[in-house]
Amino acid sequence: MSNYGELTPVQREELLCEELKTFKKLKKKCISVDMTRGRPSKEQLEIAMPMLKEAGGYNYITEAGDARNYGELAGIKSARELFAELFEVKSDEVIVFDGSSLDIMYNLVQFAMQFGVLGGVPWNKLEKVKFICPAPGYDRHFSICENFGIEMITVPMKEDGPDMNLVELLVSNDESVKGMWCVPKYSNPTGAVYSDKTVARIANLKPAAKDFRVFWDNAYMVHGLYANDDKLKNIFDLTKKTDNANMVYELASTSKITFAGSGVAALATSAENVADLLKKMFFKQINPNKVNQVMHVNFLKNKDNVKRIMSLHADILRPKFELLETRLKDAFGDCQEVKWSTPKGGYFVSLDVKECAKRVVALAAEAGVKFTAAGSTYPYMQDDSDSNIRIAPSVPSLAEMDFAIDVLVCAIKIALFEKR
Ligand SMILES: Cc1ncc(COP(=O)(O)O)c(C=O)c1O
Incomplete structure (x- = not known):
């Protein structure tokens, strides 16, 4: 998806309508995914x-x-x-x-x-x-x-x-x-x-x-x-x-x-x-x-x-981080308004969607996908540009992640179209 700023108002309106339809379908699936905190998954705890x-x-x-x-x-x-x-x-x-x-x-x-x-x-x-x-x-x-x-x-x-x-x-x-x-x-x-x-x-x-x-x-x-x-x-x-x-x-x-x-x-x-x-x-x-x-x-x-034990954890975590990276790149690879980190370790991906973080988190929650409250990554919850969303991919299964990313991508697009 190229830069949203380059679209005409009519194109944006059309795309917003499409995304709202997709959002409705995702909501109907009634799936709940919690990506609020960096917790190990059950599979990791078994190690x-x-x-x-x-x-x-x-x-x-x-x-x-x-x-x-x-x-x-x-x-x-x-x-x-x-x-x-x-x-x-x-x-x-x-x-x-x-x-x-x-x-x-x-x-x-x-x-x-x-x-x-x-x-x-x-x-x-x-x-x-x-x-x-x-x-x-x-x-x-x-x-x-x-x-x-x-x-x-x-x-x-x-x-x-x-x-x-x-x-x-x-x-x-x-x-x-x-x-x-x-x-x-x-x-x-x-x-x-x-x-x-x-x-x-x-x-x-x-x-x-x-x-x-x-x-x-x-x-x-x-x-x-x-x-x-x-x-x-x-x-x-x-x-x-x-x-x-x-x-x-x-x-x-x-x-x-x-x-x-x-x-x-x-x-x-x-x-x-x-x-x-x-x-x-x-x-x-x-x-x-x-x-x-x-x-x-x-x-x-x-x-x-x-290190050996941690490589077992990494084998479980890596596909989740890679799925998120691939899907975000597909959706927003050319888009200046959406940026994210590609960490080589740890438990989080940091996503920035300028002036849209609160709206994206709220939309995602409406469709069953929970992220940490927008602003939480800043002292006093004060993210002045309302941009940052913390994504914790460790707990959901790959199938749940797939759904959560569908929701996230859709929520970001809606928020960006609405903003314009
Ligand atoms: C940077 C950082 N420090 C500390 C903790 C909490 O660690 P502990 O379980 O040892 O209290 C976390 C948990 O997410 C963390 O991300």
Whole structure:
């Protein structure tokens, strides 16, 4: 479909009538497809079922004692070692938690608000706390900020990461800028991978706030769709050479490796931060779910085996992403008004339809296909150009995807014709 702007009003009217007829037919099929969130499909969840089946036979006696009993606040040694291998850091720079990295991020912000960072002033004693939010970005990061009354500064997300000129300017001139969200690999939702240059510029930031923290949410670090996974530069290798040795919190979990929300999550950061956090965590908990950690270590084993498991996930996910790409290209390959990302990993495709996102999402919902609310990928739900739609292709079957794409394509065309 070529540019809609080039059509005459009569042609547009005719095409709109045709699309409305197609829409009516699609609606009549009464199929429901949910593409709101990046969840693993049932087929993917089955991959980790042997872990549960074999769990009774695992050895729960670790070097430190019985994993079924109290102790080891930072997680069991073998789990710390496994995540250290994945993060490419030392195991004393890792804490292994329970099932959710979002929970860790929330706690890190809460600790900073209530107690301060490494002996600094608690953030909630300050007049203003601001976070840099690359957008489109992950809605739940923005929700954490909203929850704590942290002011969000939107920074455009580009193909190689956030607009670093703007980030450097903001971070180095404003002491109330205390944090920055980053999803550096297969970013949610654009799928962008931060370039080496971007990682280096982040590592070498000169924050006005000494307690500025980068939340390096590496949720998709092993989630490539193809054999030649993109390589993300190790930010700690760079920060260790600067004054920013304590600046980065790296997060990940096995939510999309084993079970979502019921896996294990981990934090990598400087040994100094680890010690400080453990002191704070002491009042909260005696230890994480170590039985689950033993199960995960036995099942996941090491980085090579994690890669093998992730290739099974990729085999399930890849055809869905490729179907979406092919169909969008067929429908809008020549159309300047519709743009989308073609990620090589992660869980999302980011679609931009200028000034039409709300209308497209509403039309799709009317025909049974649910997308995340338009605007969700921006702080305060403020997508000024009403363009961005996050598509999560993981859950539907290929047949459901086919239907969902029919609906999406039809909804986009209707919205574009109506706009004119
Ligand atoms: C970027 C990002 N971080 C974190 C999460 C949530 O991870 P967890 O299940 O470990 O809380 C998601 C889930 O979609 C995500 O996309």
